[in-house]
Amino acid sequence: MSANYQRRRGDREEGRLLRSISGFDKFMYYVMPTRNDALNYFSSSVEVTNADNWLRSKRLEGFKGIGMLHIFIASYIRVVSKYPALNRFVIGHRIYARNDIEVVMLVKQSLELDSPEEPIKVHFSPAETIYDVYNKVNDAILEIKSAENTGTEDFADVLKNLPRPIMKLAVNFLRFCDYFGWCRKSWLDVSPFHGSIIFTDLGSLGIDPVYHHIYNFGTLSIFLAFGHKKRKYELNRKGEIIQKKYINFRVTLDDRVTDGFYCASAFRYWQQLLLHPELLEVPPEIVNEDIE
Secondary structure (H helix, E strand, O other), X not given: OOOOOOOOOOOOOOEEEOOOOOHHHHHHHHXXXXXXXXXXXEEEEEEOXXXXXXXXXXXHOOOOOOOHXXXXXXXXXXXXXXXXXXXXXXXXXXXXXXXXXXEEEEEEOOOOOOOOEEEEEEXXXXXXXXHHHHHHHHHHHHHHHHOOOOHXXXXXXXXXOOOHHHHHHHHHHHHHHHHOOOOOHHHHHHOOOOOOEEEEEOHHHOOOOOOOOOOOOOOOOEEEEEEEEEEEEEEOOOOOEEEEEEEEEEEEEEHHHOOHHHHHHHHHHHHHHHHOHHHHHOOOOOOOOOOO
């Protein structure tokens, strides 16, 4: 969001109301009132041979633990800098442009069956590079692994011992406040259900990605899961057998945020960035603002 923007009536803590949306689109927010009414699914495979070599060189430079998760996050941020509609959300039968980029991840304390899974939320601006992503994500992971409790856990602990009828009333009250944009920023900051996108790295578990649902509660519009690297042998133009590496990824998207042509253009650009992560080492030349 532009630094010169003045908050107006109808805006929310985390986003500004888009006022130039067509009447048909506004009508569709009532026809499809929840995210599960409007889910689109996208599946693709991207060649990561170059990305793998780039990651290896960065680890030798001292970027310990840098991996595909950092590339996926950084490439999404770069996509938003060019296609800002992928950072919108629909709630209360209205559509908003988010003020910043909020990436949500679920991190296990350890790779054990009974290890708890903790949500992490990291804030970014559209001009940040993969080095910014590396530093912010790693700092957030270290913080959550060293902390005895998190803000999300503290909030959940308050609710978990309530009787079921009171719990239901509490959740309905939160839904009511969220509908009208009355939730406090301190609560939104720890909520794993409010953000731009949620990532899950299933490659670390050695499995293929899944199509994950999007929550009707909150404001998350995109869920992206990616799997482990796969090796394939192909013929090059000279007829020689070469080895390439691929990663499958799957996206669940709220169809109401923008149209199909826009999404197709954004995902083509996203795949180019995954092919060439070196483009993410420098800030974008131009950051596009969303519509009014």
